[in-house]
Amino acid sequence: MVDLQSQYTKIKSDIDCGIQKVIDSAQFIKGTVVSEFQHDLETYTGSKHVIPVGNGTDALQIALMGLGLQPGDEVITPTFTFIATAEVVALLGLTPVVVDVDWETMNISIDSVCKAITPRTKAIVPVHLFGQCANMEAILDVAEKHHLYVIEDACQAIGSKYTFSDGHTKQAGTMGIGGCTSFFPSKNLGCYGDGGAIFTDDDALASRMRAIANHGMVVRYHHDFIGVNSRLDSIQAAILKVKLTHLNQYITNRQTAAAYYDACFASLPNVLIPYRDSHSTHVFHQYTLRFLVQIKRDFVKEHLAAHDIPSMIYYPIPLHMQKAYADPRYQTGDFPVAERLANSVLSLPMHTELEEEQLAYICQHVIEALKA
Numbered sequence: 001m002v003d004l005q006s007q008y009t010k011i012k013s014d015i016d017c018g019i020q021k022v023i024d025s026a027q028f029i030k031g032t033v034v035s036e037f038q039h040d041l042e043t044y045t046g047s048k049h050v051i052p053v054g055n056g057t058d059a060l061q062i063a064l065m066g067l068g069l070q071p072g073d074e075v076i077t078p079t080f081t082f083i084a085t086a087e088v089v090a091l092l093g094l095t096p097v098v099v100d101v102d103w104e105t106m107n108i109s110i111d112s113v114c115k116a117i118t119p120r121t122k123a124i125v126p127v128h129l130f131g132q133c134a135n136m137e138a139i140l141d142v143a144e145k146h147h148l149y150v151i152e153d154a155c156q157a158i159g160s161k162y163t164f165s166d167g168h169t170k171q172a173g174t175m176g177i178g179g180c181t182s183f184f185p186s187k188n189l190g191c192y193g194d195g196g197a198i199f200t201d202d203d204a205l206a207s208r209m210r211a212i213a214n215h216g217m218v219v220r221y222h223h224d225f226i227g228v229n230s231r232l233d234s235i236q237a238a239i240l241k242v243k244l245t246h247l248n249q250y251i252t253n254r255q256t257a258a259a260y261y262d263a264c265f266a267s268l269p270n271v272l273i274p275y276r277d278s279h280s281t282h283v284f285h286q287y288t289l290r291f292l293v294q295i296k297r298d299f300v301k302e303h304l305a306a307h308d309i310p311s312m313i314y315y316p317i318p319l320h321m322q323k324a325y326a327d328p329r330y331q332t333g334d335f336p337v338a339e340r341l342a343n344s345v346l347s348l349p350m351h352t353e354l355e356e357e358q359l360a361y362i363c364q365h366v367i368e369a370l371k372a
Helices: 004-010 012-025 032-045 056-066 084-091 110-116 136-146 203-213 234-244 247-265 294-306 336-342 356-371
Strands: 049-053 074-078 095-099 121-124 149-153 161-163 169-171 178-182 196-200 217-219 287-291 345-348
Touching: 004 012, 012 032, 012 234, 032 049, 032 196, 032 234, 049 056, 049 203, 056 084, 056 149, 056 178, 056 196, 056 203, 074 084, 084 095, 095 110, 110 136, 121 136, 136 149, 196 203, 203 217, 234 247, 247 287, 247 356, 287 294, 294 345, 294 356
Parallel strands: 074 095, 074 121, 121 149, 149 178
Antiparallel strands: 049 196, 161 169, 178 196, 287 345
């Protein structure tokens, strides 16, 4: 689904130099390059504070820990997403409340959020799925009305921009009281191992989250909070510092590939190309088609595999249907859009190095399968 080797080849000298500098310095943990990358990412996103951590899941967990929520407090999140979003809620003894998503954007449904709010609700965690922002203006309005925190899961959407009705724009992950991202290798900004970051403009929350990520320490060996051990190591920071300078071009490359796919598939029957929300740019962490007939989706996937073309179903089982999250509150059929999407979606190869010949080959075989 991605071609990290070709991407690395183009920036090899800068990457190798950055890694070598870390080795020469022997500052493998909390080296100066971590602070430099943190500053660069603050500048790029416009966030006052960036807290680098070990991975995107840690980012979500630490952000929620920083809010000081109590066991039994409810946190609303979409049922159509990667498991980590609800996983950290459950791990903290909070109650995940899953809701349905919008058919077109595949992002969290505002109507479903409103119906799920109870006196125990304390936070909303919208996911900017596949690279496009959720309806943040509406989410923030609902949150303000009900005095709820908003922690954005921007693990798939770094670099995406959301435009509010008054015309001002904000980066994904910088609109709620906190936002989280992942630097997993396949992400638009990915390292060569694991990494993540938290964004916030709140000084007190930033201080608390930094301490939580470092065993709850503000002063060495003085532990003010229950914390964890989660940090971005210096080698990964050096890699990300280089790759951040290329992120806008990486996004453009993905958007160009998406436009090629669009031109091939837009007029085909029984398949829908990714919807573009007018309020958000789309950075295409994934290019995800929706098939109106599941059997056709499954046949296309098999046909592509037979021709050595990878494709993936993100996500085949919504959270409310997962064994780990079985709950008498939820039954099959409760979230019809998410369940329909699980039987409809198929993501095609999407990365920064796709060439026109490769795109043409992929499109050819998708069309062949659809016409079979």
